[in-house]
Amino acid sequence: MNPFSYTRVTEVAEAVELISSDASARVVAGGTNLLDLMKEDVEQPGRLVDITHLPLGKIEGTARGGLRLGALATNTEVAYHPLVERRYPLLSKAILAGASAQLRNMASVGGNLLQRTRCMYFYDRAARCNKRVSGTGCSAINGLNRAHAILGTSEYCIATHPSDMCVALAALDAEILVTGAGGERSIPFGELHRLPGETPEIDTTLRRDELITAVELPPDGFATHHAYVKIRERASYAFALVSVAAVLRLEEGSIAEVRIALGGVAHKPWRDRQVEALLHGRRATPESFRAAAEAMLRDARGFGHNDFKIELAKRAIVRALTQASGAAA
Numbered sequence: 001m002n003p004f005s006y007t008r009v010t011e012v013a014e015a016v017e018l019i020s021s022d023a024s025a026r027v028v029a030g031g032t033n034l035l036d037l038m039k040e041d042v043e044q045p046g047r048l049v050d051i052t053h054l055p056l057g058k059i060e061g062t063a064r065g066g067l068r069l070g071a072l073a074t075n076t077e078v079a080y081h082p083l084v085e086r087r088y089p090l091l092s093k094a095i096l097a098g099a100s101a102q103l104r105n106m107a108s109v110g111g112n113l114l115q116r117t118r119c120m121y122f123y124d125r126a127a128r129c130n131k132r133v134s135g136t137g138c139s140a141i142n143g144l145n146r147a148h149a150i151l152g153t154s155e156y157c158i159a160t161h162p163s164d165m166c167v168a169l170a171a172l173d174a175e176i177l178v179t180g181a182g183g184e185r186s187i188p189f190g191e192l193h194r195l196p197g198e199t200p201e202i203d204t205t206l207r208r209d210e211l212i213t214a215v216e217l218p219p220d221g222f223a224t225h226h227a228y229v230k231i232r233e234r235a236s237y238a239f240a241l242v243s244v245a246a247v248l249r250l251e252e253g254s255i256a257e258v259r260i261a262l263g264g265v266a267h268k269p270w271r272d273r274q275v276e277a278l279l280h281g282r283r284a285t286p287e288s289f290r291a292a293a294e295a296m297l298r299d300a301r302g303f304g305h306n307d308f309k310i311e312l313a314k315r316a317i318v319r320a321l322t323q324a325s326g327a328a329a
Contacts, residue, residue, distance in 0.1 A: 002044040010053050012179055012211060018049050020181045020209030025049050027211065029072055030106040032099075033115040040123050042132055056110075056213055059083070065219035068177075071110030071212045075099070075165065078109060088221035090245055091168045093228040098164035100237045110212040113166060113176065113192065116203060117159035117267075118239055119148065130156045131200040146305040147241065150313070151297075152266040157200030158303060160264055161193060162239050167263035168228060170271055171245035174217055180210035189215075193268030200267070222247035222259075227323035229316050230263075240264035242313045244320035248284065255279045255288070260296065260321070265313055272296050284325040286318065293317040 009015045019025045024046030028034055037043035056072040059081050067088065069078055078084055079095040099107065121127040121139040128137035140148050140158050148158045169189050176187040192204050206212070225248040232238040243263035249256045258279045262270040275295045282288045293314040300310045 002038070002041065002046075004045050005047045006050065007047060008050040008053060012054055012056075012213065015049055015051050015054065015211055016180055016209055018047070019211065022047050023208065027051055029108040029111050030074070031111075032103050032107045033111065037116065037123075041125060042123060051211070062216060067217040067221075069109050069215045069217070071108060071214055073109050075104040075107045075109070075112060076101070078165075079104065087223055088172065088217055089223055090171065090221070090226040090228055090247060091165065091217075094164045094168035094230075094243075094245060097228060097230045097243070109165075109215055112163055113169075113212060113215070114204065114206075115163060118162045119159040120144070122159060131159060131196075134199070134201050141303055144305060145303045147239065147264075148303060148306050149266050150300040150302055150306060150309045151262070151270050152195040152268070153301065153303075154196045154198065154200070156198055157196035157267065159196070159200070159267060161266070161268050163269070164228075164230065164240065164243060164263060166193070167243050167245045167261045167269045169215065169217075170261035170269035171247050171259045172217055172221065173259070174215050176212060177214040177216060178206065178210045179213050180207055182207075182209075184213075186216070189269075190271060196267050220249075222249065225250060225324045225326060227320045229320040229323070231312060231316055242309060242316045244313075244316045246317070246320035246324040248321070248324045250284060250325065253283055255282055255284055258321075260292070260317060262296070262313060262317075265300075265309060284321075286322065289318045289321040290314075292321070 026045035028048045029052055056070040058070045059073050060068055062068050075095050079092045085092050121129045122131050127139040130138050149160045174189040176192050227246050230240050230243040232240055240263050245261040247259045258276050275292050279292050297314050
């Protein structure tokens with residue numbers, strides 16, 4: 001393992017100063033992703049900035065009527081929080097579909113947002129990976145790519161984002177609150193993660209000196225009509241081949257509002273607002289849902305081993321929307 005220094009901070013400003021002044025610094029909280037990457041020599045930080053003693057663990061209501069999740073609240077604390085279970089059950093279900101109980105007890109909200117891909121070639125230093133070392137190529141494109149992306153890919157990278165929680169947050173239109181050297185700002189959730197393009201090594205739109213302090217949920221959690229469908233290789237502790245977070249607002253059987261977010265299929269949680277707009281005013285029927293699924297996967301591209309994901313994603317969308325509409329148990 002690469003040698004590194006360790007600093008524990010107790011104030012947000014202190015953390016921001018350290019990460020802005022040292023390009024080799026990495027923030028550590030639960031460590032459920034970063035420490036694995038360090039053990040595999042994929043990440044080689046010169047300094048670890050321990051933020052676990054920052055006052056960022058609260059879960060509390062907002063003046064707008066929403067809910068603020070502190071960046072250091074654990075996944076378990078969020079999933080089982082009474083307000084989350086009652087008002088944002090989609091988020092609770094998505095979190096509980098991910099990882100294991102032990103990992104959820106350690107993993108933080110902020111860390112979940114920033115976890116890196118689980119692509120086998122990214123973890124294998126003997127393989128070519130543009131995300132790990134820019135300009136070296138992508139072994140996954142012509143390799144074993146069963147778990148890889150079918151949407152938003154580029155010739156440089158076909159890795160997927162692994163989070164379940166982020167798929168739900170995308171469907172809920174969450175906001176990310178960050179603090180940096182230039183002050184505080186809010187990032188719409190859909191603008192946090194990037195598609196790979198020519199620079200797959202850059203995962204998010206966060207600036208190097210910025211620290212996530214909270215996630216803010218809007219007042220409407222779609223508690224009545226929602227569904228989280230996760231399809232994976234085995235029933236426990238596996239990343240999604242395809243996941244779907246779907247929420248609906250129905251008025252007399254017609255769709256007044258709908259949001260569909262996909263996981264396991266792209267470099268970021270995937271939404272298509274044009275497809276969502278197509279469903280507005282339509283009846284909540286299997287025919288409407290199949291039309292939306294076809295439209296959402298219109299630009300999908302498989303790379304051999306993962307061709308099956310295209311049809312799988314369509315069926316998962318129909319299943320999630322059907323469950324969300326209340327047409328299935």
